[in-house]
Amino acid sequence: MEINKIKPFTAFLCKCAGASLHIMEKCPTQVTKYSTMGTILLITALMASLSGGYFFFAAFKQALLAILFGIFWGLVIFSLDRYLVTSMDFNANRKYINALPRIFLAICLGIVVAKPLELKLFEHEIETEMVNIRNQKHNEMLSSNTEIAQIDSTTRRFENERNQLDSMISKKRREWKRSEEDYYNEVNGKGSVTTTGRQGYGKEAERKDSIRIQVKEEYEELNKKVKLRINNIDKDWQDLQKKVDRKSSSIKEEAEGYEGPLAEIEALSSLTSKTTILKFVNIFLTLIFILIETAPVLVKFSQTKGLYEELLEAHEKENIKNIQDNSDFQEYEKRVEAKRKISQYNGEVVYDEQIKNRIWKEKTEFDLTVIEKQYYNRLQKLANESCVQQMYEEIIKSLKTEELFDIKKQ
Template structure:
């Protein structure tokens, strides 16, 4: 049963192969087994590749199964259409388009399996890329907020400098009226005289202005700090919103690009393995000598071809003979006087009717 199944997979004519030797049947069973297991590998590869895209087992398996059937049908078609010609050059020319197609199929099958085989190394490359993308993303978002935050910090620093400048002025006025009271500066008179009172009033006015300035600037600084806090919150929110996009940077294309950054030699050998598997049925048929099945298949095909050519030739001869007979018959009839007189009579009657009709028409017009 298994042998029969693999023979069907090889695309050979089972009616012809049933009458061939056991060795011939085993050869085509081996070719069919290669076609079948190549389709199985294509199913596994496609399922994994599609799982990285859809992240769903059922969807990946369903589409992978369809892809496996497609590869199976293509391989079966490639193998079944290669026929032994008896000349190696003709066979190579015949097989060249199929070999190119086999190479393409080998690439398509091997690439998803390479992604799975080198998954750990690919994950490491993706991790480094994600880290770089995270830092770049943070820097890009920071460029949107840093200038505004720096400007607000400068405003706070300016308001604080205003308070410090005013405090310095008030302290200076305080020292002035204290030294006036002590008699060590100003009027040089000890005691609290009119000059002391004037300087004390000036100090008290500046002190009240300082207290009002502190209150006003404190309100302004609190408002600016709240604005800075909001900007930092917006920055953190934008970072948190964009980070999942970076974390999800592990799709099929990202993994293929990451695979391209790894050493090429291991990946190349895996491709060669699948290329050998994919092209082995083709080269097996090309390199094997013309066997019993090939002779019987050629006999069946040439028998049909000969029969069709005979039918076409018979129809061509029949058509030519029929044409010659018709030409001779009409040539003989054309020489009969009775037929000539009859057609002459009918032509005369037709011309008379035409003359009468023309005369009647002209008369009505007048």
């Protein structure tokens, strides 16, 4: 059969697809098919490497480790894809059964490879959506926090009380100012509804002066009490405000901790549920990656057995036959060697004068038990093969039937 030398890069692609080069050289019409399949596997591995590296970097922010993980992940996906392609069986009875789990695994790998790349493609939209989700989570946590709700209630009560006290002191201050104004108008003789219009310090002026002094004292006393209470309220309010600030900061940090690959996936899911166009684009990209991942398996599944497959099958059968022949030959050599050693020992037994004399003397009560034990022990020293036991039994049988030892001839 004519052998065609394959170019190095094409040979590399065929090797990626799991082809045997020395067989592929005998069927050049199959080179394009397997080199194309190898190209698809390499492209898939490259995308998986980029995908895994980005996903690792998004999670841990370590560039060097992300590169190493990307290379490792690409090799893992390449090895799995290569296994899926090379393990496909062309046997019609098992073809469909074997293909289903491989296609399912290829679909899963396609989704795994596609998702990190989708996160990178929609990076800007995802960041915007994550900000909205953080704010939403922050507000939800604030509203659902009972401690903050209690603090807010106490703060509002303090504010209401302070406002009431401010209103009381303002009212008393206005009363005091009116009493002073009324007194001075009376002394100065200014006519009004509340004054007599007579100038000087008379009885009415004295009465108004007494009222003015009393209201002033009441105002000062009330102002003193109100200021003390307001100071206490302000102090308590500041303490509560600090608690609120600490709790709010804790909740804000928790909300801002919403990041990483899982948060990005959730944000992408939220975006696709809101925007129909983005939803279809996301589905379309996922299907593309699934199609790329399953393409080699589908091609291998749909194709019929070609010249390369026929030669490969014949080569495998020949290898199996050679192994069996070699095994049979080795077993044959063992048996020949064992027979040779046993035959050699048989001669020693036949011409062993002590055994012959014993057999002749004890021919009336012939018992080979001792001889059998000696014979078997010496056989084990000579040959330790699996066939010794069978040959030993055959020879002992011949001893007992006088095939090996003809006593009468002695």
